Amino acid sequence: MADKQIKEQVKKENVVNNLLTILQVNTSDLHAGGAERVSWQLFEAYRSLGLKSWLAVGKKNSNDPHVLLIPNDAKRNSWARFWRTTGEKITPFIAKTRGAWQLQTLLYGIGEPQRWLNIQRGYEEFNFPGSKHLLDICPDDPHVIHLHNLHGNYFDLRILPELSRQVPLIITLHDTWLLSGHCAYSFDCERWQIGCGLCPNLKSYPAIRRDGTAFNWKRKRDIFHQSRLFIVTPSQWLMNQVEQSILVPAIKNAKVIPNGVDLSVFHPEKKWAMRRELGIQPDVKVLLFVAKSLRSSFKDFQMIYEAIKLVNQIFHQEKLLFIALGEDAPMEQTDQENLRYIPYQKDAFDVARYYQAADIYLHAAYADTFPTTILEALACGTPVIATAVGGIPEQIKSLIALSQYNLRSYPLNDATGILVPPRDVAAMAVAIEMLLTNESIRQQLAENASQDAQTRFSIDKQAAMYLEWYQEVIKIYHFDSTLELSR
Template sequence: MKLLQVNSVCGYGSTGRIAADLARAAKKDGFLCKIAYGRGTAPDDCDTIRIGSEIGVNLHGVLSRISDKHGFYSTQATRAFLKEADAFSPDLIHLHNIHGYYVNIELLFEWLQSQNKPVVWTLHDCWAFTGHCAHFDRIGCEKWKTGCHTCPQKGEYPASMVFDRSAWNYAQKKRLFTSLENLTIVTPSAWLGSLASQSFFKDTPVRVIENGIDLSVFHPVHDAPLSLPKGKKIVLGVASVWTKQKGFDDLIALSELLDDSFSVVIVGVTQAQKDALPERVIGITRTNNAHELAALYTAAHAFVNPTYEDTFPTTNLEALACGTPVITYRTGGSPESIDDTCGMVIEQGNVKALADAVQSAAFSTEACVSRGKLYDKNERFLEYLSLYHELLA
């Protein structure tokens, strides 16, 4: 049995790690696996197809910024990739993020239609069923339900600086993405699954397979040296990229509402963000040391995730598995990993309530760890493998 996965990246970032780990699990199950990807580099133990080049990605991005036709460039790169895909002749194709300026979605879906093979598509955001954006929760837009037009987020990823072709994009995506008779949508949260079922995917089977984490890495860690203020209760925020949408400004505002017994630590900031932080906030640039990250989670009094746009954040799962309660906004699928034994959910933008929750947080390490153990990535991969066998049967 041959499995072909397609994703923007391979081996890094949340979706890239999922694709690589899933290939390893499928290989153990007897699959011959390839991962086609468009950006960066890939792990040596993964059999891969690089789609295009960095120059092609940059050109696709520039043209998209002018035309707002993201996903309709990279023609030569996609044709070359599809020749390799034909030679591999997969029995099942698993799509992840097909946005990211690297593949031509029209050519890709025409090829998928010609193959008549089972296709699994894991949606990691909302891009697949909108005319432009990857997230609309923050602004409460519902045009995607009936047909996008006059996009209020034209300047957001995948940004267009000139034209608004959200209506055209929506029509083309609907035409292409509903053309497959053997497509199964997978979402990592019930929230996103519900949205997909309300979109033009309403007649497509939708499964929920939650994201998982590596419990051999994320568990209480007390032996890593950390440069944290002594005698302070650590309020931790972690993200790969900090933006206003991720709640960066809200964490700064939170630090001003907490008394001196607390210290806010933000992991994943750029050097420029770190230099601009107020004195009472500690910034740590992105760390690739998972053991050190687990130790930071373990040392925290609370993990705060004031995100305004999220599907099912793995940072919540990592914090729980390390024994730390999670306080998050009622955003997307972020609350789904939390119950009243291990965290609290706050309405978006209510920083005062966020501060009150931090100061009153009193959850047992055991309860948090127990909740975190529900998200073992190996069990999630078994769910995917079960779906593969079901579709191939």
């Protein structure tokens, strides 16, 4: 009901929005990570409201005519295009032929030797000429351009100064890559505040071959100094990082807008019915973890695995089932029948069934901004036990306080899960045992979770907040432009 009211309010009160043209930009459209899902959901939400909604991507996976492929390869010179086309012919052999990847890299390097040299030096790659043609490929002149992930080998960050003087430019940060010399998450490293260099982890995604982090950091700083940007983060934690970073001189205005999920897909269902569909016994206790890659360096799957082993000492295996959703094959062989590995599911409805069948959702991470999987679990009425890192404490109303992180507890009639310290296997095991052995507490958290998601984390609310802010951004942008012309 709340979502329907929000939609009607947007349609009635924001009459100006009916003329609004929005161009979003992201790495890809479908079947990708959390950032891509966010932009896709907004793209569809805007279109459902009758707005002119476009999405420009570095890699196009859908057939949607309103998804535009950024023409990076088409805009390279003929020499580069020839060697790139030649290199692409090797792609089918990379997985099965030794040395094929190295040969392809060599061919690409022949076509663009300076680009190849920069990669060897550890310089971040900005040579994507199609980025300059964003305004040309969009059939409608956009009132705002809304950028998302700008890493992923498709976008030239150097166009930001010029582009930000042609149209209001909004960037939603989904990680901290824009703030650093190469990494999406800095973990415990704070060198991004002083210029990077002497990088402790060159392999952290997106990896670089040599320590070019000081150069990369300075280049980003110089680009931002010439740009006019409007910044959004999904969590206050990430906004606090932004406010200490090289982005500050570029910021005209900033706002925290939490991500949302599609409540028509992610919502509570009868647990027994979902278990019957998935072939799960009705009397077992089901624990769930979801990630596109269980091996991600940002996730701590081992912590969950070890906590499950501790809990197994209390519960008989036939009464406890742990499902790890997100791998095409098991991470490791195990003779424990109560661990089930499920391949990554592209269909959101298939993913929702696992949340709806689970008793508890587990999430352990070393770093995370505002994980969509937690929002999906809450929306399905599944209590969450998660590590208190990044923006996760802003998603979960914890039943237990963590004084060392200045996180308070919520009363039983408000709490939606339990936060535990990162890397603390014992604390997670205790939290799991607590919820599994207290049916009434677990049920209350489940009810609270779905209600809280409806109130705070719907895609319709997220879209409405963005549309309201677009209007504010447009006013600020044109007011500043008028002032500049009058000087």
